[in-house]
Each structure stands twice: as structure tokens, then as C-alpha cells.
Amino acid sequence: MEINEKIEYFVIEKKDNEVLNFEKIFNNNNPIHIEIGSGKGELLQLQSFFHKNINYIGVEVKSKRIMNTVKKLDIKINKNVRLLNLFIDENINKWVKPQTISEIIIFHPDPWPKRKHHSRRLIQHDFINSLSYLLKDNGFLKLSTDHTDYANWIIKHFQERDDFEPIFENDSQYIFPEDHFTTYFDELKESEGFPPQFLYYRKIKSLSERKVANV
Numbered sequence: 001m002e003i004n005e006k007i008e009y010f011v012i013e014k015k016d017n018e019v020l021n022f023e024k025i026f027n028n029n030n031p032i033h034i035e036i037g038s039g040k041g042e043l044l045q046l047q048s049f050f051h052k053n054i055n056y057i058g059v060e061v062k063s064k065r066i067m068n069t070v071k072k073l074d075i076k077i078n079k080n081v082r083l084l085n086l087f088i089d090e091n092i093n094k095w096v097k098p099q100t101i102s103e104i105i106i107f108h109p110d111p112w113p114k115r116k117h118h119s120r121r122l123i124q125h126d127f128i129n130s131l132s133y134l135l136k137d138n139g140f141l142k143l144s145t146d147h148t149d150y151a152n153w154i155i156k157h158f159q160e161r162d163d164f165e166p167i168f169e170n171d172s173q174y175i176f177p178e179d180h181f182t183t184y185f186d187e188l189k190e191s192e193g194f195p196p197q198f199l200y201y202r203k204i205k206s207l208s209e210r211k212v213a214n215v
């Protein structure tokens with residue numbers, strides 16, 4: 001199959017200010033899972049193959065990685081995947097309708113280890129607010145990181161809120177979840193001695209129900 005044909009099928013060309021209509025894009029109303037920073041697309045390829053009744057949106061800022069992903073996908077086998085070549089920030093809530101997403105995955109987000117760069121970390125309260133706005137009630141936000149300081153940062157942010165509950169206890173975040181497909185970064189970081197921590201949360205309150213403290 002021609003690569004151009006695959007690009008046209010899989011890659012959504014979103015116009016500025018366009019709010020995406022997933023029912024129209026997939027021609028069904030199956031649950032939507034979004035992967036932010038989908039990298040080389042291993043997870044999208046496998047998940048879409050094993051879960052045909054879920055629609056997957058992969059968002060990745062690097063166009064080369066979007067192309068790596070397109071090459072892995074097949075129009076007949078992975079017809080429940082679409083890709084967006086975008087930089088994601090809290091403005092995601094401007095182009096995804098509220099309460100439409102069942103699961104958001106962010107695995108190995110860039111850790112920005114230097115303190116002066118911490119403001120560039122994706123996980124910030126404004127960003128979590130936006131994700132909360134998109135998620136359905138009881139929707140899942142699945143995070144992983146191989147960076148201990150970023151893991152502690154994420155845990156602290158969610159401890160400061162009452163709209164998500166952790167679905168891991170004590171040190172269970174180090175155990176690979178049963179349904180997890182190992183990615184390139186999981187293997188790379190584990191071989192370097194940095195095993196990923198899986199920090200999974202469930203949305204238990206909508207933004208309007210939250211007791212807003214300082215966040």
C-alpha cells in the first residue's frame with residue numbers, strides 16, 4: 001500500500017479552532033482512548049489490534065515518529081487508530097469535547113530533570129484540569145515514568161487534588177500492569193537501571209464538584 005494513502009487515512013489534519021468529532025472520524029461511537037506522546041507507536045499498534053472495539057488517538061509532536069507509526073499500521077488491521085502531529089498542552093480542552101474520553105495514556109513524558117525546567121513538565125495542575133474536563137466519569141488517566149523525581153512530582157500533584165484517586169498502592173506502581181504492552185522506552189530505561197513506575201488514576205469527580213484549594 002502506498003505510504004501517502006496510509007498517511008491520508010491515519011493522520012488527522014486538524015484545522016485551527018476545529019473541535020474533533022470522533023464519531024464522524026471513526027464512523028462509530030466506540031470508547032476513545034488518547035495516547036499523548038505516542039512515540040514510535042508500538043502501543044497504538046498492539047492495543048488497536050487486541051481491542052477492536054476501542055478507538056485510539058495517538059498524539060505526537062515529532063513528525064518523524066508519526067511517520068514511524070504510520071509505517072507500522074495497516075488500514076485493515078488497525079482501522080481504529082488515528083494520529084495527530086501536535087504539541088499537547090492544557091489547550092487540548094479546546095479541541096476535544098468534554099467528557100468524551102474513556103482513557104488517557106501518557107507513558108514516559110519528558111522528565112525535564114533540571115529544577116529551572118520543571119515548569120516545562122507536562123504534568124501541572126492546569127494540564128490535569130484539562131484532562132479531567134475531557135475524561136468521562138470514572139475514566140482512567142494512566143501515567144508512567146522512569147524518572148524518580150518526576151514520579152514523586154506526579155504523586156504530589158495528585159495528592160493535592162480530590163478529583164482523581166490512585167489505583168496503585170504502596171510500591172505496586174513498580175509492577176508492570178497485566179494489560180501493559182512493553183514499549184521501546186520501557187525496555188531501554190529498564191536496561192539502564194531505571195524501571196518504570198506506573199501511576200494510574202481514576203477520575204472520581206468532575207471539575208465542578210471539586211473542592212478547589214490552591215490548585
Ligand SMILES: C[S@@+](CC[C@H](N)C(=O)[O-])C[C@H]1O[C@@H](n2cnc3c(N)ncnc32)[C@H](O)[C@@H]1O
Pocket residue numbers: 036037038039040059060061062065086087088089106107108109110122183184185186
Ligand atoms: C520518552 S518518549 C515516550 C514514547 C512512548 N510514550 C513510549 O512509552 O515508548 C516521549 C514522547 O513524547 C513526545 N512528546 C513530548 N512532549 C509532547 C507534547 N507536549 N505533545 C506531544 N508529544 C510530546 C516526544 O516527542 C516523544 O516521542
